[in-house]
Amino acid sequence: MPEVDHLVEMSDITKTFPGVTALSNVDFSLRKGEIHAIMGENGAGKSTLIKVLTGVEHQDNGEIYLEGKPISARSPQHAQELGISTVYQEVNLCPNLSVAENIFIGREPKKFARIDWKQVNERSAQILKRMDVDIDVSLDLNNFSIAIQQMVAIARALNISAKVLILDEPTSSLDMQEVETLFHGIRQLKGQGLGIIFITHFIDQMYEISDRITVLRNGIGMGCFDTGSLSRMELVSTMIGKNLDDLESLSQVKASQTAPQDQAPVVETKDLGKSGSIQPFDLDLKRYEVLGLAGLLGSGRTEIARLLFGIDQPDSGSLKINGKKVKKNSPLKSIWQGVGLCPENRKADGVVDDLTVRENLILALQSGRGWFKKLSRKKQEEIAEKYIELLDISTPGTEQLVRNLSGGNQQKVILGRWLATDADILILDEPTRGIDIGTKAEIQKLILSLAENGKGIIFISSELDEVVRCCSRVKVLRDREMVAELSGDEVNETQIMQAIAGN
Numbered sequence: 001m002p003e004v005d006h007l008v009e010m011s012d013i014t015k016t017f018p019g020v021t022a023l024s025n026v027d028f029s030l031r032k033g034e035i036h037a038i039m040g041e042n043g044a045g046k047s048t049l050i051k052v053l054t055g056v057e058h059q060d061n062g063e064i065y066l067e068g069k070p071i072s073a074r075s076p077q078h079a080q081e082l083g084i085s086t087v088y089q090e091v092n093l094c095p096n097l098s099v100a101e102n103i104f105i106g107r108e109p110k111k112f113a114r115i116d117w118k119q120v121n122e123r124s125a126q127i128l129k130r131m132d133v134d135i136d137v138s139l140d141l142n143n144f145s146i147a148i149q150q151m152v153a154i155a156r157a158l159n160i161s162a163k164v165l166i167l168d169e170p171t172s173s174l175d176m177q178e179v180e181t182l183f184h185g186i187r188q189l190k191g192q193g194l195g196i197i198f199i200t201h202f203i204d205q206m207y208e209i210s211d212r213i214t215v216l217r218n219g220i221g222m223g224c225f226d227t228g229s230l231s232r233m234e235l236v237s238t239m240i241g242k243n244l245d246d247l248e249s250l251s252q253v254k255a256s257q258t259a260p261q262d263q264a265p266v267v268e269t270k271d272l273g274k275s276g277s278i279q280p281f282d283l284d285l286k287r288y289e290v291l292g293l294a295g296l297l298g299s300g301r302t303e304i305a306r307l308l309f310g311i312d313q314p315d316s317g318s319l320k321i322n323g324k325k326v327k328k329n330s331p332l333k334s335i336w337q338g339v340g341l342c343p344e345n346r347k348a349d350g351v352v353d354d355l356t357v358r359e360n361l362i363l364a365l366q367s368g369r370g371w372f373k374k375l376s377r378k379k380q381e382e383i384a385e386k387y388i389e390l391l392d393i394s395t396p397g398t399e400q401l402v403r404n405l406s407g408g409n410q411q412k413v414i415l416g417r418w419l420a421t422d423a424d425i426l427i428l429d430e431p432t433r434g435i436d437i438g439t440k441a442e443i444q445k446l447i448l449s450l451a452e453n454g455k456g457i458i459f460i461s462s463e464l465d466e467v468v469r470c471c472s473r474v475k476v477l478r479d480r481e482m483v484a485e486l487s488g489d490e491v492n493e494t495q496i497m498q499a500i501a502g503n
Helices: 046-053 076-082 099-104 117-129 146-158 176-191 203-209 232-240 301-309 331-336 346-350 357-369 377-390 407-420 437-452 464-470 493-501
Strands: 006-017 020-031 035-039 061-066 084-087 164-168 195-199 212-217 220-226 267-274 278-285 290-294 316-321 339-342 425-429 456-460 473-478 481-487
Touching: 006 046, 020 035, 020 046, 020 061, 020 195, 035 046, 035 203, 046 164, 046 195, 076 084, 084 146, 099 117, 099 146, 117 146, 146 164, 146 176, 176 195, 176 203, 203 232, 212 232, 220 232, 232 493, 267 301, 278 301, 278 316, 278 456, 278 481, 290 301, 290 437, 290 464, 290 493, 301 331, 301 339, 301 425, 301 456, 331 339, 331 357, 339 407, 346 407, 357 377, 357 407, 377 407, 407 425, 407 437, 437 456, 437 464, 464 493, 473 493, 481 493
Parallel strands: 020 220, 035 195, 035 212, 084 164, 164 195, 290 456, 290 473, 339 425, 425 456
Antiparallel strands: 006 020, 006 061, 212 220, 267 278, 267 316, 473 481
16 A cells, blocks of 8 residues: 555556566655655666656556555546646747747637636746746747746646656756756745656756655666765666675776877867757867766766767867867768767667668768769778678678668677778767677777777767776766766776766
């Protein structure tokens, strides 16, 4: 039976998908007037747990209670009717409509068969005042900051009599001042007895706003903790599954390569940053070295990769490639400058499923040449065969569709694509994710070999042992800010974890 003081209680929740157990006997509870954070790395089960609560998915086993009564939401709309509302990180509102229209859209009060705009505006203002927000609700939404837009989305949820408010990464696009504005509004609602589930990757923000923390790892509940009693180091170790007592005794295989001291940086940034994405940072990379970027998911690692490669544009600072200042960078310009990027999501952003191994391997080289300087078919096949052999890509031939290869071999194709351009600088974002142990070791050896042959490599990985093994120097990120640099004997799991935790 549920505890009497619990607004929501989820007991023994299990959810499986074909070949995957997303949740295994997970318990979760939420009290009235509480902000309860759910923490965990990518794939931990946070989203699945929320989907079960809100009716997007149905659990295979377990019970859910709301105010002591068993519930089973059939859909997100049904969950809203029960009093459970979710506000996602992307504000799903209409910027060209007024604030009041966004709050009441689809549920406008009527008077004499017409919308009662006076009542819409008055009630919208009242709901926003619950969060201590005083704005002109008749103005279009796009006149206001993202933080205010988030609070308008929350107001819309409150307008349907929410008892439980789920905030899914609400601060991911906010700067520090906007976060404070949002947190002020959230605290007002907490004081009024609303139960708030707060999902975030930002450790500092979680400690600032939450009362309790539930940690998930690989679909398993690792425990519920009072925020004030859980140290940052204990939180990080619980999330990533490392026993702190055992870390010191682990034998570390260190990367042997170090950049010559007199080498000029091939990549150099000064106060490079993008508002709402990554705080200004300094970074330098030399030939013959593997520079690691370490941090939890959402810490800003991928955002740095996107800035360096020109996918995103900075709004502060400077970038130099091979000693030359880069203005208005772009992926094509990066290719011309000898920079390659293996993206975090190889399926969505890396390989092109409907193209062959040959076509995928020559894609960046051909893009750099332009379509008026097409590579001959013979040259394409020579290049493809060269890198299939060099990287030991397991494929029946150059004309095999890349989607038919294993994940590890697809990753090798992406690496081969950039080697074919003779890129001197490689940005590798999670290059071994989802790959079997044997292939992972092959790719790690290849990365070290490339550095030994003069490449400069930026290596991003969620696996700390992999960072330690491959990198001679590591930049640590926390909450979209570069917080530490480790080198030499400092590059070990304990020191990286301490920097991530803020110890």
